[in-house]
Amino acid sequence: MEFTTGGRLEVRISPDDVGKRVSVRRLDEAGAPGAKFADTVGVLTSWDSGVLTITRRDGESVRIAESSLVAGKVVPPAPARRRGPAATFEELARVCARAWQPVESEPLGEWLLRAAGGFTRRANSALPLGDPGMPVGAALERVREWYAARGLPAYVQVATGAEGAQERLAAELERCGWFREVTAQVRIAALAPIGDLDADVSRVRIARACDAGWLARYQRFEEPGPHVTKVLASGPSVWFASVPGDGEVPAAIGRCVVDGRWAGFMAVEVDPAYRRQGLASAVMTALARQALDEGASAAWLQVEDDNGGARALYDGMGFATHHSYHHFRPA
Numbered sequence: 001m002e003f004t005t006g007g008r009l010e011v012r013i014s015p016d017d018v019g020k021r022v023s024v025r026r027l028d029e030a031g032a033p034g035a036k037f038a039d040t041v042g043v044l045t046s047w048d049s050g051v052l053t054i055t056r057r058d059g060e061s062v063r064i065a066e067s068s069l070v071a072g073k074v075v076p077p078a079p080a081r082r083r084g085p086a087a088t089f090e091e092l093a094r095v096c097a098r099a100w101q102p103v104e105s106e107p108l109g110e111w112l113l114r115a116a117g118g119f120t121r122r123a124n125s126a127l128p129l130g131d132p133g134m135p136v137g138a139a140l141e142r143v144r145e146w147y148a149a150r151g152l153p154a155y156v157q158v159a160t161g162a163e164g165a166q167e168r169l170a171a172e173l174e175r176c177g178w179f180r181e182v183t184a185q186v187r188i189a190a191l192a193p194i195g196d197l198d199a200d201v202s203r204v205r206i207a208r209a210c211d212a213g214w215l216a217r218y219q220r221f222e223e224p225g226p227h228v229t230k231v232l233a234s235g236p237s238v239w240f241a242s243v244p245g246d247g248e249v250p251a252a253i254g255r256c257v258v259d260g261r262w263a264g265f266m267a268v269e270v271d272p273a274y275r276r277q278g279l280a281s282a283v284m285t286a287l288a289r290q291a292l293d294e295g296a297s298a299a300w301l302q303v304e305d306d307n308g309g310a311r312a313l314y315d316g317m318g319f320a321t322h323h324s325y326h327h328f329r330p331a
Helices: 089-098 136-148 167-175 212-217 226-233 279-293 308-316
Strands: 021-027 037-048 051-055 061-065 069-074 104-108 111-115 156-160 178-190 205-207 237-243 252-259 262-270 298-304 320-330
Touching: 021 051, 021 061, 037 061, 037 167, 051 167, 061 167, 089 178, 089 252, 089 262, 089 298, 089 320, 104 136, 111 136, 136 167, 156 167, 167 178, 167 320, 178 308, 205 279, 212 237, 212 252, 226 237, 237 279, 252 279, 262 279, 298 308
Parallel strands: 262 298
Antiparallel strands: 021 037, 021 069, 037 051, 051 061, 104 111, 156 320, 178 298, 178 320, 205 237, 237 252, 252 262
16 A cells, blocks of 8 residues: 655645545554554545544444544545446445335435334335435434334434445444444345356246245244235335245245346245255246346345355355445434
C-alpha cells in the first residue's frame, strides 16, 4: 500500500473527503515507542472533533484518532469482480426485495417500511433505498414508532461492501445508538453452470405452491400462519422444490424466484438424516433449470456470515459475494 511522495509518508485526505473510499495508515498506539502501523481501507463516513470513522466492506466501523494518522489517501472504488454477472447494488437490492415481499408496507420518503407479523427480518425491516424526506434521526424515530404500533422490534436493513452501498448510513445508525444484530452476504453467480451440475434431479419435484409437507421442513417459524405463506408466495415467478423422504415431510426443499434475468435461491434446507447425499445441489440444479427455461441467466442468494456449511456449498457452485447487508436495531 503506497502512501509516499518523494519517500515521505503523507496524509492526503481531509474532512472534505467524507463519503469517499480511502486508505489510511495509523499508529496502533499513537506516540508509543516502537508502535506498529495498522492500515484501514473503507468509506470515510465522518471526521468530527479529531476522530475519523471509516466503514469497511464488512460493515464494521473503525474509529481512528486524527493524531494517530501517519498517511492517508483517496483510493478508487473496489474493482468489479470478474466472477459472476455484472450488477449494481441498487439493482440487486430491489431484486432481492421483490423476491421476499412483506404483508404490509408503507413508504417513508424513498424508504420502505415492511412488516409481515415478525416472520424474518427481511420482511420486517425498513429498506432505505434513497432519501427518507427528513433528517435521518427523525426517520429512525418514525421507524421505531411504526414497528412499535405493530408490536414488532424496529430494524433497518443496510448494505455495505459494494460501490453505491450504504456505509455512511450504517455509520449514522451507529451514531444514533443502533447496533448490528445480524450480517449476511448477498452472493451472485452465472446461472447456467448451476443448471449443468452433475446432480441427480430425478427425485426433485417442482411446484408453484408449497404444501404442508414443505412448510413442515422449513423451520423458520413457530406456526405457518397466513403471513408466512403470503411472504413465501410473493415474487414475480415463484417455484418450490422438494425431495420426498420416508414420511410426509420432504427430505429436502428449496425456493426460487425468477425475476427477469435473475433467479434467486432461498429456503434450501435438508433433513439432517439425509445430509451429504447431494440433495441441496439437486434441489438447486432443478430450480436453476426451471429458471433457465424462463430466460434467466444470473443467480443470487443470501447466506448469513456464520453459516459456514452453506457458504462452502455455494463456493463450490461459483457464487461470489457482491455485498453484505446488516440488520440494525436500536439499543
